[in-house]
Amino acid sequence: MNSFKLTIMNFRRDIKTYGMYLMAMIFSVATYYNFVSMRHNPQFIEAKSISMYVKSSSMVASMLMILFLIFFIMYSSNFFLKQRKRELGIYVFMGIDNYKIAFIFAAEGLLLGIMSLVVGLLLGVLFSKLFLMLLAKAALLNMRINFFISEKAIIETVAVYSVILFITFLKGYLDIIKTSLIDLMNTLKKAEELPKVNYLKGIASLIIIGVAYYIAVNYGKFGFGTAFMLTVILVIIGTYWLFGSFLSMLIRYFIKRKDFLYKGTNIISFSNLAFRIKDNYRTFAAAAVLVTTCITSFGTISSLRYFVNENHKIEVPYTVTYISNKQEEINKVDEIIENSPHKVELREKANFLFIPESRVIVVKLSTFQKVLSDLNVKDREKVISKIGQLGEEAAYIEKPGVWMSMLERKDLKVGDETYKIKDRVKVPLFGGGVPYPCVVVNDEKYETLKLKFEEKQFNGIILDNPENTKDLTFQLAQVLSRESGLYTYFIAGATMYDLVGIVYFLGAFLFLVFVFATGSIIYFKVLSESFRDKGKYEILRKLGTTDLEIQESVSKQVGMFFLLPLIVGIIHSLVAISVLSDLMKYRLTIPTVISIGVFIIVYGIFYVFTRKKYIKVIESQA
């Protein structure tokens, strides 16, 4: 038998064993291809307004995928190597030299990689239309997506994967050449020893995480950038120590508490955990950090989308707005609208003053209240009562399009007078057609100001079917003068919203990829545990442990692997999200619940699979 045949033979057998790895690889290849093909899609390139965004977000997403892949492939090939060192040792015994063995094993990995590349590409091409259709939907693009195979994307995917695979091949090859026979024979036989507990580190981990939380919550004191960096570093260190030392302490405590330990299968699960923590804590910590990153990023992206939606309401409260008090123009507009297929749902007329030197507009309180109730603004009563009756003071309404105001001025000069600002609010008023902040003053003040400044008339119309206002916009633009500042739903549409849609979609997709990634990392770890635990469960069975009890103990042990990182990750991200929502002045409950829910569901599925596989391994004959 030559070494190539041996490789093929091993490969055939391993397809079953490492099905999970293959699936993850295929999924990642397919995803990578789609991320790349997005920027080569002629339809997206033609759509000038979005091609920039598509390009840059596709770049970022594919970069992240590459980073993940390098980590994932390295991690899993290490796992495979460890798993099979004994087998390697037998080959060495049989007199095959290290170079040949190294080749056999590395080639096997290469073969697995090539196979996942081919299958992944096929699937990627097959699903690319679906992917882009989803993308277009998320980005609110009105386009029909055609089936399209991007040669460039295929070449790029193949190139990137080949490089990664070749490097892993080389690394595996060198690793095996370097190992000696005695190491190979003894890998699985090594007697396990109870790891020592570092109490100092254990306690320190809690303090570090506490400090990190404190810094995060008080980001104002430290400056956002510094607080962010510090928190990330401290949380990572704290999490590693938490799992490395504090968890050992905790388990040790439970093992000492015999009234807890001697309750059914606890004795099996906890003893096992205590011994393995040294080998496993890195996986726990990495998974916890990944969970945190995923939930927090998803929360960020969701908040972004929410803001864009909110902003859209503030920026485009009407379908058509223009500024004019010439009856002639107003009639013409009404005529055009009447002849269009749209129905009028609301007509709004309001007067305001424009103050050129301060670049603000002024409306009187009664107008403000009327517009708010006409537009049916959510929480308008709250806003109105908060502003109340304005005396010497004024209320300040943010300019449409501002997301967060970092500068908070206490007073404002209008003409010769300075007004104290009583309250600042973000509500829809005139929309993006009047792109200035607005000052609300009481009606008497307004009358005095009116003597000095020119009064203008704002006209806003809400129509049904605001999405199809392209033709209407062009017709209106012909009859209205330049000064009228025509602004319609159509004009507002082609700006930020596409970008955010794309970012949201890709973010959600990457989120899924990472959830799967953490799941499979844990899966591999648990699987390697199962091989080591086989003997233990055989003993237990001989001693009269029922199958049910064995399954129960496996459930606990495997469950711990998924639950512990998830719990820590969720706690971390809840803190991060609370800071984020404080920063954004918006409650992020829904995206947080969604992302945690997705994690729990995906992890639940992984848990069921992993547990099943684990039981299969320990039940199989040695």
Added chain:
Amino acid sequence: MGIVLETKNLRKEYGSKGMVFAALDGIDLKVYKGEFLGIMGPSGAGKTTLLNVLSTIDRPTSGDICYEGKSILTMKNRELSIFRRNNIGFLFQDFNLLDNMSVQDNIALPLALSNVNVKEIKEKVGKLSEFFGLKDHLKKYPYQLSGGQKQRVAAARALITSPSIVFADEPTGALDSKSSQELLQCLLRMNEELNATIIMVTHDAFAASYSKRILYLKDGKIHARIDKDSSRKEFFKRIIDFIGSVGGGVGELF
């Protein structure tokens, strides 16, 4: 004295039609309470098979096994596991201790799995560890113990449920001669002081001489029976003589 274990025409066959090989061929056996029974025989005689079948780890092809008059062959897997846990103690050649549990936890394991009251478990662990001289090692882990100590831990674990029978499969197989002797003394004390019923499978005539009765197995049948009537030394001699007379495989006995 009551009968603890009784078998009737016990058969265990391996292989499929045409090529049937009977590892056990009609074994009738009665084990009385407080007995110390040795099972000997050359390789392939069916010693381990007999032990596995008697200890409910394996099922016979035909025949019946009764513990205290009750047949165990009608039990389902789960029942059988629990029966095994509560009524049978084990000593294996390679100890079969769980590496990741302290001595204390290893001994307590069968009771812990049965959710016995913690105070009671602790009491029993204390008593048995004293009996086996393990008091100072309770907090240690198996990797910190010598072979003899490990086997004594296993013995304590085997006795913690106060089983009807303790099965010992080549318990001295992995021990040096000094530890072997110590362990056999332990078994003897278990038998005499705690009135434990013991069935021990062994190759070793010296080990066998500690028992009170020996069944000599050959080709799946009980070939002979040797009863101890005088001192252990005398008994040992008779065993050696018997093996010599049976002939064949003497070399492998030592």
